[in-house]
Amino acid sequence: MSTTTDSKIRIQLEDFSVTDEIEAMKKVSRNIGGITTFLGTGREMSKGESISELNFEHYPKMAEKKMEEIRVQSIKDFGIIDMSIIHRIGPIDIGENIVLIVAVGEHRAETFKACEWAIAELKRTTPIWKRETTSTGEVWVQDTP
């Protein structure tokens, strides 16, 4: 499934290519010397139960706005060159891509820090919800570790 890599903040139904996303960010600057990525994927077990499907829902516009705030804050606070954040919504199978953060900088240290902060901040501030389907039914996940 193809997807455009033009926008640095995206919420989409389709899968994304990690390689394409990294290549797109490498084109941002010739001064990039370090890239850190975080890829979140669909895990089979949750609280001892086997999950058959995940489904993500978001609050359109607000979720994108919060992700853009995280991007801007990451650049400002950690001194990275740029960041892209892509989150999928809709049904997601076990093992599939869910979320990708790509932090690019002159050196590795700031990209590691920015990437870790960004995924924690995304979970804290971005209105995206996960529904897990198990053998006992469907449940909206409400913990935010």
Next chain:
Amino acid sequence: MITIKYFASLRAIAEKDDDSLDIENPITIDQLSDIISKTAPKMGAIIREKKVMISVNQEMASADTIIHDGDEVAFLPPFSGGAK
């Protein structure tokens, strides 16, 4: 008229995805929760007990945030996007 949106687990509690409400004057979130309680007591209780976050026009709000005609109010259960 204000627009009210319910997300994720709250849709089942409110028994709807969204709603609209005519208001004559600006009201607070607390006043809105009183109005919602009359038709959806469980939803009203959840709002009063602060078990959900609330946004007005896609910015986070508090109990004393004033809601004006034309605003979009959303009730947001705890987020769970991203990955552990």
